[in-house]
Amino acid sequence: MNSLAEENYLKALLNLSNDKGEVNVNELSKRLEIKMPTVTSMMKRLSAKKLVHYESYKPLRLTEKGKKEAAAIIRKHRLTEMFLVEKMGFGWEQVHDIAEQIEHIQSPEFFAKMDELLGFPKLDPHGSPIPDKNGKMVWKEYSKLSECKAGDTIKLSAVINTSAEFLKFLNSRELSLGLKLKIKSVEPFDNTMVVSYGKRLSETLSHTVCERLLVEKV
Amino acid sequence: MNSLAEENYLKALLNLSNDKGEVNVNELSKRLEIKMPTVTSMMKRLSAKKLVHYESYKPLRLTEKGKKEAAAIIRKHRLTEMFLVEKMGFGWEQVHDIAEQIEHIQSPEFFAKMDELLGFPKLDPHGSPIPDKNGKMVWKEYSKLSECKAGDTIKLSAVINTSAEFLKFLNSRELSLGLKLKIKSVEPFDNTMVVSYGKRLSETLSHTVCERLLVEKV
DNA sequence: ATAATAAGTTAGATTAGACTAACAAATTTA
DNA sequence: TAAATTTGTTAGTCTAATCTAACTTATTAT
Ligand SMILES: [Mn+2]
Ligand SMILES: [Mn+2]
Ligand SMILES: [Mn+2]
Ligand SMILES: [Mn+2]
Secondary structure, three states, X not given: OOOHHHHHHHHHXXXXXXXXXXXXXXXXXXXXXXXXXXXHHHHHHHHHOOOEEOOOOOOEEEXXXXXHHHHHHHHHXXXXXXXXXXXXXXXXXXXXXXXXXXXOOOOHHHHHHHHHHOOOOOEOOOOOEOOOOOOOOOOOOOEEHHHOOOXXXXXXXXXXXXXXXXXXXXXXXXXXXOOEEEEEEEOOOOOOEEEEEOOEEEEEEOHHHHOOEEEEEO | OOOHHHHHHHHHHHHHOOOOOEEOHHHHHHHHOOOHHHHHHHHHHHHHOOOEEOOOOOOEEEOHHHHHHHHHHHHHHHHHHHHHHHOOOOOOOXXXXXXXXXXXXXXXXXXXXXXXXOOOOOEOOOOOEOOOOOOOOOOOOOEXXXXXXXXXXXXXXXXXXXXXXXHHHHHHOOOOOOOEEEEEEEOOOOXXXXXXXXXXXXXXXXXXXXXXXEEEEO
């Protein structure tokens, strides 16, 4: 069994892995807000447990075992977020911090029950995929809203940033997942977008916001 | 904020407190399955935090602050058990171990939501009172089934032992809280009771079982 | 190419929470 | 009351998880 601290490192490693599956000590240190020497020593521990490939001065990589255990924790996190929103009535901006704790509960029955009550969901409330029981997790092919062009009609499918502040901003504009919107224009100077959706016929969204929204073309 | 370990000590102290509010180091050690020297050193820590009155060789007593914090954890434990049974479909024999972990979640909103969804329950699935937000917890005046006499008609109201084994035994006899039963006879030799309830007209219950069942006279 | 900066490691300290061994105090039994 | 037993404390060790200070390696800028 891995400790709570070990679980948080594993999860962060999987979340930070680039296309090569590599993570730098420094990135991990910043993400977890834990100093680099502490991270180095934990990496040696996880390496001894065959969860991480560690060589001095080289980027970190999860082993297959490490990936699987990390995915299991992310699965618990995202199932929990979905449960909190769908079955307990929380807003999508409220659930991350609670899930951050509940993801460490050791009880396969508890999460199996959540999964069942939710009807075996594939996505969490922020549009991120929920890994299956084997640790398999596939992202659909989304584009960033910021990469779309004037005239495109798209469906809002996921958010990249899941901070409460950003989600509250989206709430204030009635932007939610599944929403269809039309891009009316793109300001060439600062890449600001003017979009219309629902009853809102002309909303202006900054480039910063558009970069954090994942969409599907419709 | 108290650590998970500290919370478990506080909870055990409140659960073990006798009428005088006293607990011995030895009892606490046995309950938590932690050796006595470790308990002593933790008591010094909790004493420094003004949660426990500690003097060498004297029984332990929670301070008012300690009682309040212990009750808050027990409240979270029992609300969780109720939620797991009522809203997630678990059996009363499955919920204790999960609640033992969830009671440490730091999120007033999470437990407030449970409380609300459950309609502000006063009792947990084992018949134990759920402390209110101020830490007040009152036991109704129950008797042990073992103290009742032949001819009494009583209502099963709470269980003293909440081990999965005992609860599974009760399940196997279709014994559940709220059930009315009639005491047909008491064997003087070993205090075994013969009772009737529902479709079961003659069930024999050992003294050991009867001592662990709390009932109300009807 | 060298110097400056950033990233990563080593060494050593600290705190929480557990343990065992040895001893002391309190309680029970003879 | 004296001995035996139980209960509780002290002292010292260990591991997990964190930190700072100092040093080394790698990368970037001049
Ligand atoms: Mn999240
Ligand atoms: Mn976490
Ligand atoms: Mn319980
Ligand atoms: Mn607990």
